[in-house]
Amino acid sequence: MATPVVSTDLQDSFTATSEQVENSPSKNITDASDFWINAYQDPVAGIKTSSSCMALEDLNGDGENKLIIADVGTTPFDMRLKVYKGTSLLANMQLINLPSGLCTFFVDTNEPMTPAIAVASGPYVYVYKNLRPYFKFTLPSLDINPTEAQYWKQAKEEKLELLSFREMLEELQATDTEIPLTSRSLKLLQCLPEELEVFFNMYKHSPLKRQTVITCIDTIKKTHNEEKAISCIVIGSEHREIFILDPEAFTALARVYLPSVPVLLYTTGVYEVDYKVYVSCRDGNIYLVKGGSKIAKICIQTGSHAVGIEKQGKNILVGAMDDSLSCYTSRGKKLWTIQLPSSITTMEAIEIKSKGIKGVILGLKSGEIRLYRDKLLVNKLMLPEFAIGMKFGRFGREDSTLVLITGSGKLSIKMLKRTANLETRIVGDTLKSITPGKLNLPKKTKLYTEQAIRERENSIPIFQTFHRDLELIKLYITREYAKAIGSRLAPISVTTENIKLSAQVQGLGPGFKLSVSVQNASNIAVTGLLITFIYNPTIYGMTINAIPIPFLVPSINYTYEATVECLSDTGVTEAIRVVITKDSVSIPLLTALITMPVSLGMLIV
Amino acid sequence: MAGLERSRSTRPGLLNRLATFLGIKKKEAQILFVGLDNSGKSTLINFLKPDSYKRQEVVPTIGYSVEQFTAGRISFTVFDMSGQGKSRPLWEHYYRDAHAVVFVLDSTDRLRMEVAREELNNLLLHADVSTRKVPILFLANKMDCKDALGPIQVSVDMCLHEINLHSWHICATNAVTGEGVEEGILWLTEQIKHRL
Ligand SMILES: Nc1nc2c(ncn2[C@@H]2O[C@H](COP(=O)(O)OP(=O)(O)OP(=O)(O)O)[C@@H](O)[C@H]2O)c(=O)[nH]1
Ligand SMILES: [Mg+2]
Numbered sequence: 001m002a003t004p005v006v007s008t009d010l011q012d013s014f015t016a017t018s019e020q021v022e023n024s025p026s027k028n029i030t031d032a033s034d035f036w037i038n039a040y041q042d043p044v045a046g047i048k049t050s051s052s053c054m055a056l057e058d059l060n061g062d063g064e065n066k067l068i069i070a071d072v073g074t075t076p077f078d079m080r081l082k083v084y085k086g087t088s089l090l091a092n093m094q095l096i097n098l099p100s101g102l103c104t105f106f107v108d109t110n111e112p113m114t115p116a117i118a119v120a121s122g123p124y125v126y127v128y129k130n131l132r133p134y135f136k137f138t139l140p141s142l143d144i145n146p147t148e149a150q151y152w153k154q155a156k157e158e159k160l161e162l163l164s165f166r167e168m169l170e171e172l173q174a175t176d177t178e179i180p181l182t183s184r185s186l187k188l189l190q191c192l193p194e195e196l197e198v199f200f201n202m203y204k205h206s207p208l209k210r211q212t213v214i215t216c217i218d219t220i221k222k223t224h225n226e227e228k229a230i231s232c233i234v235i236g237s238e239h240r241e242i243f244i245l246d247p248e249a250f251t252a253l254a255r256v257y258l259p260s261v262p263v264l265l266y267t268t269g270v271y272e273v274d275y276k277v278y279v280s281c282r283d284g285n286i287y288l289v290k291g292g293s294k295i296a297k298i299c300i301q302t303g304s305h306a307v308g309i310e311k312q313g314k315n316i317l318v319g320a321m322d323d324s325l326s327c328y329t330s331r332g333k334k335l336w337t338i339q340l341p342s343s344i345t346t347m348e349a350i351e352i353k354s355k356g357i358k359g360v361i362l363g364l365k366s367g368e369i370r371l372y373r374d375k376l377l378v379n380k381l382m383l384p385e386f387a388i389g390m391k392f393g394r395f396g397r398e399d400s401t402l403v404l405i406t407g408s409g410k411l412s413i414k415m416l417k418r419t420a421n422l423e424t425r426i427v428g429d430t431l432k433s434i435t436p437g438k439l440n441l442p443k444k445t446k447l448y449t450e451q452a453i454r455e456r457e458n459s460i461p462i463f464q465t466f467h468r469d470l471e472l473i474k475l476y477i478t479r480e481y482a483k484a485i486g487s488r489l490a491p492i493s494v495t496t497e498n499i500k501l502s503a504q505v506q507g508l509g510p511g512f513k514l515s516v517s518v519q520n521a522s523n524i525a526v527t528g529l530l531i532t533f534i535y536n537p538t539i540y541g542m543t544i545n546a547i548p549i550p551f552l553v554p555s556i557n558y559t560y561e562a563t564v565e566c567l568s569d570t571g572v573t574e575a576i577r578v579v580i581t582k583d584s585v586s587i588p589l590l591t592a593l594i595t596m597p598v599s600l601g602m603l604i605v
Numbered sequence: 606m607a608g609l610e611r612s613r614s615t616r617p618g619l620l621n622r623l624a625t626f627l628g629i630k631k632k633e634a635q636i637l638f639v640g641l642d643n644s645g646k647s648t649l650i651n652f653l654k655p656d657s658y659k660r661q662e663v664v665p666t667i668g669y670s671v672e673q674f675t676a677g678r679i680s681f682t683v684f685d686m687s688g689q690g691k692s693r694p695l696w697e698h699y700y701r702d703a704h705a706v707v708f709v710l711d712s713t714d715r716l717r718m719e720v721a722r723e724e725l726n727n728l729l730l731h732a733d734v735s736t737r738k739v740p741i742l743f744l745a746n747k748m749d750c751k752d753a754l755g756p757i758q759v760s761v762d763m764c765l766h767e768i769n770l771h772s773w774h775i776c777a778t779n780a781v782t783g784e785g786v787e788e789g790i791l792w793l794t795e796q797i798k799h800r801l
Contacts, residue, residue: 039719063643086716088752354691396716397643399690415720418693419727 035379035420036402038412040087045411047082048072049389051308051346052216052264054403056393057104059083059131061112065394066090067403070099070119074409081119083131086396091131097122101217105231107247113228120217120235125245137250139237142210145179147172149208156204162196182210212239218265222247223272232271236262236279242289242296244271256289258296266309278316280306286318300332308347310360312374317360319347325362325372336375342366348390352400357422361402363387369404376425385410498522499552501590503578509599510566516578517559518549526552526582529589531560534577540596541565566599573598634797635682637699639728640709641721642688645746648780649709650685653790668692693724700733704797705740710763712745712753712777718762725763740796741773742789748777749784772796
């Protein structure tokens with residue numbers, strides 16, 4: 001029944017007329033650039049926001065998704081929470097603080113099920129239900145620098161002159177970095193001298209507080225993963241902490257410290273089962289906070305700063321400030337990178353369930369909107385100006401709607417055509433600098449590459465260690481050399497009397513014969529030399545302890561002999577030192593150590 | 606088949622009158638109801654049905670549903686298509702056999718007027734429609750709602766003046782009370798009578 005049966009009589013009854021040709025079927029082919037229906041545009045919407053401050057959600061449970069925007073406002077102190085139902089503004093509420101993020105979630109299962117809106121703003125999370133304020137969560141305040149508190153106290157008691165008070169604060173700010181100053185003190189430091197008094201009098205009576213601010217917000221399902229299941233709020237704060245809040249009691253279920261300030265969150269999983277929070281931090285790294293773990297582990301080193309994180313299947317897509325879109329495995333290994341022609345202003349995930357399509361949309365500084373499926377560019381769209389905020393999802397009753405906020409505050413709503421083909425890559429899109437995926441490397445090659453990578457990554461410490469060792473060796477050698485020279489241990493003297501000395505031991509013991517040969521290597525004769533033997537008298541005994549050499553003719557080898565008696569019968573040996581001295585000079589010219597052999601004769605007898 | 610529904614009626618209703626107008630006997634007239642989801646197609650058909658077959662509550666159609674009425678000796682087959690995005694590709698399979706098309710528009714849904722126009726374009730460009738003359742009745746439904754666009758505005762937004770092959774007509778309706786429906790059905794009757 002679903003397929004039309006060709007019935008000839010019906011065809012006859014609707015015989016085509018000549019006018020039919022007017023709409024030729026060739027028009028049926030959709031233009032690749034023409035994927036989007038321009039549903040609505042408000043050039044004067046005057047909205048200033050970011051993708052993290054936008055949401056699409058069925059707030060009233062009437063099957064129609066609303067657009068929720070936390071608007072920073074085009075003028076100062078004009079922050080607003082705006083809710084669009086279709087093209088009309090359903091709500092426009094004042095916000096007290098600058099919003100940093102927004103999300104929608106279910107706080108309870110009471111019928112009718114309506115989701116709440118959470119707006120992160122300053123140190124607070126404002127929760128709205130049915131478009132009315134419902135709850136306000138405040139981040140716990142931080143410790144105050146005691147010196148700062150004391151200064152304020154003294155100034156209040158008028159023990160301190162205002163100007164010197166300011167100077168002291170300034171000094172404190174410059175010296176003590178352990179606990180930063182409160183925002184009030186910082187504000188006071190910014191005051192002009194004439195404004196100082198007014199400012200001080202306005203705040204002096206209220207207690208001093210140091211508060212952190214929320215930098216990012218997201219949600220995570222609490223007990224089970226269903227579309228309308230209760231969710232916990234996940235927030236990241238300026239003082240490097242991640243909080244997971246209970247949706248009913250609004251107490252912190254988990255707190256995890258990070259090595260840097262979190263700026264972007266991406267959550268998966270269920271809080272009570274297993275969850276993962278990917279946190280992009282200001283140090284350019286993406287950390288992973290896992291369920292049950294109290295510490296954040298480094299997952300991805302982007303080498304830049306992430307503009308957006310999205311998980312696609314098992315991989316993580318990161319749009320970064322170095323104009324690149326990269327794909328990493330969940331272990332942080334980079335699979336590929338695409339270099340973009342312009343910097344990314346905003347990034348948003350797309351999922352079209354009916355077609356089984358997943359991908360990301362990137363808003364570029366050039367005004368281009370690019371749609372990537374994996375690393376394939378499947379659609380490009382050119383806007384007159386760049387997008388600052390972007391949301392893709394169901395709006396009104398239409399799935400696959402793209403809500404765009406551009407730099408000048410324009411709101412534009414585009415809907416993906418049902419006939420849009422997102423299966424093929426755009427012609428002319430070249431895949432630039434794609435690092436190949438996983439190759440099956442032989443073990444040795446792998447070892448080599450790992451080693452090479454390690455050397456590349458740690459080149460500085462490796463060089464430093466090598467250099468240090470080299471210097472140590474040099475130092476050791478120099479020291480030994482200096483010692484040798486200092487005690488004239490070298491076999492050739494280095495003074496003006498150039499004398500060579502060599503000594504030999506002959507015999508098996510207990511009687512030994514020492515023959516010492518001395519040669520004058522210079523061409524002038526040397527006079528008044530004395531050969532002295534230094535030995536341990538408990539082991540050895542000698543008939544002569546010194547041999548005088550009155551005259552040494554150049555280049556003739558003189559040999560002197562002396563007998564040594566080994567007195568010990570235990571077989572111990574000790575070296576005998578031969579020293580050559582000249583007349584009254586106290587430093588020896590040369591020294592030689594004669595290693596004595598074990599007295600064998602004694603053992604034989 | 607999912608959503609298939611048949612109801613036979615011998616009671617005189619509005620469609621019965623339509624049959625009398627047509628003056629056709631033992632013939633079948635197929636009317637295709639299309640339009641985006643939530644526009645009020647099922648509510649309209651429910652209104653057209655003889656009283657005893659009226660349903661208390663209209664739920665979103667899944668896939669499509671077929672209503673068959675025997676008015677006098679004429680059988681009417683009305684195809685009520687689901688307007689949901691994923692079901693819209695189904696519509697084109699029913700163009701070939703349709704004697705007339707009723708395109709229902711939610712005149713309060715400004716956001717999706719362009720989507721409706723896109724779907725109308727797809728319909729007009731389809732080979733089974735572009736090669737023959739099919740009367741198209743546009744119903745700017747939900748006229749009772751305070752933020753509803755008027756039929757003139759709807760026809761401008763939908764660029765209806767660009768249709769020159771087919772005869773078309775637009776009128777504002779309230780599918781719940783039936784207000785304005787009669788005018789449209791009368792126009793449709795005239796058109797089909799001409800063509801059959
Ligand atoms: N106020 C008002 N409500 C209407 C009118 N027509 C339909 N509705 C309501 O609109 C809703 C949707 O009507 P349906 O008839 O189910 O719409 P449909 O076009 O069949 O939708 P799908 O089957 O999903 O394609 C229902 O809640 C109707 O009560 C009308 O003229 N005025
Ligand atoms: Mg229906």
